Amino acid sequence: MTTTDITPVDFDEAIDRYDPVLGIEVHVELGTATKMFDGAPNIFAAEPNTAITPTSLGLPGSLPVVNGKAVEYAIRIGLALNCSIAETCRFARKQYFYPDLTKNFQTSQYDEPIAFDGWVDVELEDGEIVRVEIERAHMEEDAGKNTHVGGATGRIHGATHSQVDYNRAGVPLVEIVTKPIPDTKGRAPEVAAAYVRTLRDIFRALDVSEARMERGNVRADVNVSLRTDPSAPLGTRTETKNVNSFRSIERTVRFEISRQAGLLDAGEQIVQETRHFHEDTGGTSSGRPKSDAEDYRYFPEPDLVPVAPSRAWVEEIRAALPELPAARRRRLLGEWGFSDLEMRDVINAGALDLIEQTVAAGASAQSARKWWMGELARVAKDREVEIEALSITPAQVAELQGLVDGKKINDKIAKQVLGKVLDGAGDPAAIVEAEGLAVVSDDSVLTSAVDQAIADNPDVVAKIQGGKVQAIGALIGPIMKATRGQADAGRVREIIMDKLGVS
Amino acid sequence: MPSIGRDDVARLADLARIQLTEEEIARFAGEFDSIMDAVASVSEVASEDVPATSHPISMTNVFREDVVTETLTQEEALAGAPDAQDGRFAVPQILGEE
Numbered sequence: 373m374t375t376t377d378i379t380p381v382d383f384d385e386a387i388d389r390y391d392p393v394l395g396i397e398v399h400v401e402l403g404t405a406t407k408m409f410d411g412a413p414n415i416f417a418a419e420p421n422t423a424i425t426p427t428s429l430g431l432p433g434s435l436p437v438v439n440g441k442a443v444e445y446a447i448r449i450g451l452a453l454n455c456s457i458a459e460t461c462r463f464a465r466k467q468y469f470y471p472d473l474t475k476n477f478q479t480s481q482y483d484e485p486i487a488f489d490g491w492v493d494v495e496l497e498d499g500e501i502v503r504v505e506i507e508r509a510h511m512e513e514d515a516g517k518n519t520h521v522g523g524a525t526g527r528i529h530g531a532t533h534s535q536v537d538y539n540r541a542g543v544p545l546v547e548i549v550t551k552p553i554p555d556t557k558g559r560a561p562e563v564a565a566a567y568v569r570t571l572r573d574i575f576r577a578l579d580v581s582e583a584r585m586e587r588g589n590v591r592a593d594v595n596v597s598l599r600t601d602p603s604a605p606l607g608t609r610t611e612t613k614n615v616n617s618f619r620s621i622e623r624t625v626r627f628e629i630s631r632q633a634g635l636l637d638a639g640e641q642i643v644q645e646t647r648h649f650h651e652d653t654g655g656t657s658s659g660r661p662k663s664d665a666e667d668y669r670y671f672p673e674p675d676l677v678p679v680a681p682s683r684a685w686v687e688e689i690r691a692a693l694p695e696l697p698a699a700r701r702r703r704l705l706g707e708w709g710f711s712d713l714e715m716r717d718v719i720n721a722g723a724l725d726l727i728e729q730t731v732a733a734g735a736s737a738q739s740a741r742k743w744w745m746g747e748l749a750r751v752a753k754d755r756e757v758e759i760e761a762l763s764i765t766p767a768q769v770a771e772l773q774g775l776v777d778g779k780k781i782n783d784k785i786a787k788q789v790l791g792k793v794l795d796g797a798g799d800p801a802a803i804v805e806a807e808g809l810a811v812v813s814d815d816s817v818l819t820s821a822v823d824q825a826i827a828d829n830p831d832v833v834a835k836i837q838g839g840k841v842q843a844i845g846a847l848i849g850p851i852m853k854a855t856r857g858q859a860d861a862g863r864v865r866e867i868i869m870d871k872l873g874v875s
Numbered sequence: 876m877p878s879i880g881r882d883d884v885a886r887l888a889d890l891a892r893i894q895l896t897e898e899e900i901a902r903f904a905g906e907f908d909s910i911m912d913a914v915a916s917v918s919e920v921a922s923e924d925v926p927a928t929s930h931p932i933s934m935t936n937v938f939r940e941d942v943v944t945e946t947l948t949q950e951e952a953l954a955g956a957p958d959a960q961d962g963r964f965a966v967p968q969i970l971g972e973e
Contacts, residue, residue, distance in 0.1 A: 404941050411944025420962040421952040425944065429952060440938030462929055469892050471966040519963065535963035538952070667890055672929030680935035 378634045383626055386633035387558040391602045394553040394564055394625065395595035395609065396504075398571050399545050401514060401588070402445045403581045407542035408513045409436030409479060409676075414544070416587055420537035428542045430475035435675055438463075442544035443486070443679055444689060445580040446511045449546050450487025451690050452574050453506050460680040461486050463511070463673040471536050472515035480547075482670040485510035486679065493698060494570045496562055499716055504567050505551040514543040546580075552606060560596075560629065561622040568592050569618055573697040585617055592621055596628040598636060607632075608642040612656050615649050623654045631656070704728065708737035714745075721749055723759055726766050733770035739777075743769050747790055764793050772800040780810050784857050811860045815867065818859060821851045822867045836872055844868055879907035 381389075404414050410427035426434040450457050464482035490506035517540050522532030548571065556563040572590050575583040583590050597609035610632070612624045627649075632642055646659035695703070704724070705715050708731070718724055723744045730740035744759065748769075752759040772789060775781045781789065781804055792803050804810050812818060825847045826833055835843040844865060851864050884903045888895045895903070949962050958965040 406939075406941050406943050411939065411942060412946050413943045419949060421949045421964070422946065424947050424952055426947065429947070431955075437937065437939040439941055441941035443938065460935065467890070471964070471969065518966075518969070520969070521960075533968050534966050535960055536966055537963050669890065672927075674929060677930050677932070677934045677937050 378638050378640065380627070380630035381633035381637060383630050384558065386598075386629050390598040390600060390629070390633050390636065391554075391604070392556065392560045392625075392629050393597050393599065393606055393609075394550070394556060394560055395597075396550050396553070396564060396567055397593040397595070397611075398548045398568060399514075399591045399593075400449070400548070400571070400575050400581050400583065401590075402442050402544040402546065403579070404439055404441045404445065404544055406439055408439055408442050408511070408544035409542055410434075412542065415539070418539055420539060423539040424541070428538055430473070436479065436673075438676060438679065439544060442511065443681070445544070445578075446486050446509065446546050447681060447686060447689050448578050448580055448693065449548070449575070450490065450509050451686070451693060452578055452696055453487070453490040453492050453509060453548065455487035455490030455506055455509060457681055457686045458484060458486050458488065458679075459683075460484070460678050462678045463676045464670045465673050466512075466668045466670055468668060470515075471534065472518055473541060474516075474538065478512060478515065479673055479676070480512035480670075481510035482665075486681075492567075492570060492574070494563065494566045495698070496559065496566050497716070497720055499712060500559075502553075502556065502559075502563050502566075504553055504563075507549045507551045509546055509548045512545050512547060514540050514545050516541040554602060561625040564592075564594060564625045565618040565621045568621055570697070577694055577697050577700070579694070588614075588616060591616055594621060594624050594628075596625055596632065597642070598629065598632045607636075608644050610642065610645055610647050610656075612647045612649050613659065620649055620651060624649045624656060627655050708741075710737070710741065714741065717745060721745060721759055723749070726760060726769075729766035730769045730773075733767045735770040735773040739773045740766075740769065743773065743790075747787060751794060762794060763796060764790070768793050768799055775800055775804060779860065780804060782811060782857070782861070785809050785811070809858060812855050812858045815863070817855070818851075818864055818867055821854050821859065822847075822864065822871060824854070825850050826868075826871065833872060836868075836874060841874060879904055879911060883907075 402414075406412060407414055407428060410425045412425045412428045413423050415423050427436055447457055461481060461484040463479050464484075465477040466480045466482070467477045469476055485508040487509040488507065490509070492504055492506065494502045494504055496502065516536050516538040519535045519537070521535055550567070553563065553567075568590070572583045572585065575581045575590065581589055592615050594612045594615050595609045596612070597607040599605065599607045610628060612628065615621050615624050628647075635642060643658070643661070645661050647656040648659050649656050701715065701719065701724070705712070708715075708727075710718070718727060718741065721744075723741075726744050727737065727740045730744065731737050735743075748762060748764070749759060752762055755762075772786055772793070775789070776783060776786050785804075789800050789803050789809065792798075792807075793800055797803050798806075828850065829847060832843055832846045836847075847868055848861060848864055852859050852861065881900050881904050884895070884900045884907065888900070953959040953962070953964065956964050
């Protein structure tokens with residue numbers, strides 16, 4: 373029996389018997405205008421091999437020069453993750469032979485990262501906070517992109533040759549490495565995904581990257597190991613490379629815990645190796661044996677001088693840091709007066725920005741929440757799209773609420789107008805105007821409708837005049853119907869009371 | 876003193892993707908040993924309070940402005956390539972690594 377034949381253990385059983393420990397490496401592509409070491413443009417979509425200079429290609433005689441903006445971004449990330457910033461640090465050559473880099477080494481940092489010893493608090497869906505310790509954050513360059521040709525699925529196996537595009541080679545990266553993350557137990561998959569999501573949100577808030585997962589701006593390598601109990605030494609880990617979505621990160625951790633538990637149950641050893649995640653099966657497969665650091669034969673990059681950020685510069689960057697997502701959520705919670713639960717629902721629904729913009733456009737926080745978490749969340753669910761993908765803007769929602777607040781329309785009509793906005797009919801006020809949906813409060817119109825209702829319902833009139841004022845609803849109903857729901861119900865009530873001489 | 880044996884040389888050659896004959900491996904093992912000895916004598920004079928240096932000139936923070944410079948055209952980029960396809964460098968089959 374080979375190790376691949378061993379059946380994975382049910383996840384819950386695996387967690388009963390083993391204690392998982394995570395380690396996560398996140399690479400983020402910085403959103404600088406140019407690359408890390410040369411002036412080639414840092415752009416996502418371009419004709420292959422056009423966003424390059426001789427340095428991107430590692431041509432003889434070309435020399436790297438550090439992009440100062442990338443260093444500033446790296447410091448910004450380090451500070452946001454509560455790291456110490458090195459007084460001096462160096463770049464190093466990491467030697468490996470693979471056609472995605474022409475130089476046969478990647479310029480990275482080894483024993484002197486720019487930032488180290490930090491932490492970040494990660495909030496889970498139920499509000500529990502997990503503090504993740506950061507080992508280091510270092511600067512390096514991205515590699516080119518291989519396309520494998522001749523294989524059935526574009527994968528390496530069966531490929532006859534590969535094509536390389538170096539547009540991405542040299543794009544600035546910051547790699548953030550956690551310390552081992554213990555004590556997550558059955559929540560390990562959720563913690564892993566929430567950690568990467570937290571970093572993604574921080575990168576966006578810092579404006580250092582577009583941080584689009586689907587474009588590979590943020591990529592995670594997920595390390596998982598199991599031990600028999602939390603006091604035991606760390607087990608042998610596997611590293612699943614380049615997992616590119618939050619859901620895939622969760623599935624990777626879940627699968628690796630089940631798989632490794634199966635091996636350990638069978639008395640097998642875990643092989644320290646890199647693995648690949650497969651979206652279609654949700655499983656991982658063996659890559660290559662993990663190289664030891666010494667196999668990379670790191671040495672200081674002789675073509676670059678050390679980076680020694682002055683304390684004054686670091687403090688200047690710290691002072692200019694924008695509000696970070698966790699602080700922003702705390703502030704908005706206070707400003708909006710939502711309950712913790714309401715706030716978590718808003719965050720989990722991805723509606724925080726939308727509600728903030730709706731409030732900025734003039735709506736109250738509660739009414740903004742009511743629209744986005746109510747009717748609009750329902751429509752998004754029906755249409756199976758993300759809430760921010762709905763074809764309605766926060767300004768339009770605020771405008772709609774303004775019409776309700778100004779008693780131009782009532783709630784029922786507002787929902788109809790919302791549907792029309794979503795269908796592309798234009799802005800709410802224009803729709804109300806064009807379709808004559810405004811509340812009818814013109815007394816002459818209402819009075820004739822009231823007269824008709826009184827004439828049609830002598831028994832109800834008698835009840836009201838006999839003292840049963842609550843029966844008035846039986847008159848208002850037909851009037852609302854006659855005016856297609858657009859009558860101002862309060863005004864109708866007043867007119868009826870006046871006509872019947874009750875109060 | 877560290878000693879570089881035949882196995883070390885063979886492994887380094889493998890990592891560096893250099894094919895060596897048995898004779899070359901034996902010769903390099905001896906030569907590496909002398910180089911290591913020479914480097915070791917530097918360690919005898921280096922003291923704890925002298926930081927390691929990686930650059931002969933004591934300079935730091937040489938930065939470039941984040942401004943796009945001239946780039947190569949695709950044609951120029953591929954001009955020296957042994958083989959190219961669809962605007963990309965064509966390289967032999969990559970085996971066993973990803």
